[in-house]
Amino acid sequence: MKNHSKQTNKLNGLEPVKEIQNTDISKFIVKTLPLHEKIRTNRLVISKDGGSYGKEVPVRIFVLGGNDGEISQFNTFYEDEKAFIKANDHVIFFQVIMFENKIVSHEYSPISNNKYFRNSNNSPLLANQKVWRYFNLTKFEDLIKNRTLFFNRLDRFIDKLEGISPDSCEECILNTETGKSIVEKHENIRLMKERFNFARNSTFTSCWHINNKQNERMWKEYANERSSVAIETTYGDIMSAKEDVQLPLHIEKIRYFDEPFVNQESYWFPFLFKRRAPYEWENELRLSIYAYNYDNQTYIRTKVPLDKFIKKIHLSPLAKKHELINIEKMLKMHKVNIPVYFKNKRVI
Template sequence: MSFTPLRSVKATGALSVSHTGVRVSAITDHPCFNQPKNQEARLWRYMDFTKFVSLLSSESLFFCRADLFKDPFEGSYSKANVALRPHVYKDIPGEQLEKMTTQMADFSKWIRGWTYINCWHANEYESAAMWDLYAKTNEAVAIETNYLKLKDALPENVYLGLVNYIDYDSEWLPEGNSFYPFTHKRKSFEHEKEVRAVIQELPNAEKGIAVGKENQLFGSDVKVDLNSLIETVHISPTAPKWFAELVSNVASRYELSAPINQSMLYSEPVY
């Protein structure tokens, strides 16, 4: 089995343009990244006010290092992989297989620090659960877009696709490419309906990749055209009036053209 990471890529501060001058977009034809049937599927990103201001001021989407995510299983393989490898690779002598799997495990742990991820929630409707999970206070917003707009907003060194949810106790997680562990998560997270934008920026050495080198960055900022990306800004359904006015004023200051609406999720019911 060949376990070779993909080419080293780098997030730059400018929008990517091909040598012909044509704007290029995120990569969606890679075998590790499944695509939605509907290319205009609705996407949401829930955040507190501080992150919203950072988004506007930097004109960038923040890609967090995978090893800094809360989920300790991020970038790992399943228990089924460990159990099934002797059968899957039965033609490889035992001692050689043991050495190979040890090297693969070490590499997989290390590459988590050089993999950057930006997450979105795919849903046709606003999610009460996502407000509770990712907006810790009522001073929060959600930005709404669609899959195609996100793809077109991102540069060509970003890979984009759906997260696959599997049982890590019983299901095989594909091997042979360093992206696979980052396009799979445990079924316990299936409610997130996650779309992921991923960058792997591997440090170079004189002869190949500097395996073992530690990353000093927390993540990577990727420049995007916010007015092309964001369709609507939704304000938390429980936010006070003054906060809604603040969001509108800040968005105006940064010349964001998207409409700003307060969520009606908890409006008065009728009987």
């Protein structure tokens, strides 16, 4: 299943930001996106069994450019990291929404004042970086019994600001965008908020913890029972297991910020950002699935290869011998052969 669309053109040395902002958007997008590509992306929808079928849905397309004079386009719903990688050193000019081969609207980047629009320079993780997930016993058994990973819809998270850009992004539109009327600015804010809601209802996430050792606060917050467990893996193992996942999966470290804050990524990819003070201790690695037509579902399950995905199973610091016996029986029943650690010693 492919719904990723990319086209490339050269700007012949022109300054991309000024050139694109002064371009007739309808002429530009029609020129750069061939008709067959418009039809193909318009009709591809992820179905609930992971396949695709024909149904007319709005297509959301990013248009990017950089100092290399190159223009690129990506479907907003990402099957790989190409759009994110491209955005590291290119500017997202706008997002175009098309339906039935017609432009419905376009949301531009608030980039007139470039000093407010810098990327966060997120450093990549090493393959051997340890990553953890803390479970109560019920959720752990669900994982090993069904061999599926649970992805919760973003708008169902306790933090109701998940997937919403900071207020400073709206202020950036209102206060720094020269050459835009107040009507145009408020329309862009409306499109930004509409995009939030669309993305939050279409993004499904599994949250993991980056650390080289167990974290006492994570035990207390997410697995504060004697029967709880933590599974240990590595970033490299997660990336390897990604190839076996049925749906397009994006894996990236969460970035944390203090208000006021605005950059290109927090504006367009707010699901990768959190307010620093309440959440930075979580040091989160986020696994996300972006799906068009799951907005009537509150979660997604996808198959994962447990032998690739899990290095070790750690029992809670509160556990007693009884909990160890129960875990041993559970693993045997579900035919799972993964090392188990109890009081920091391997016991299975």
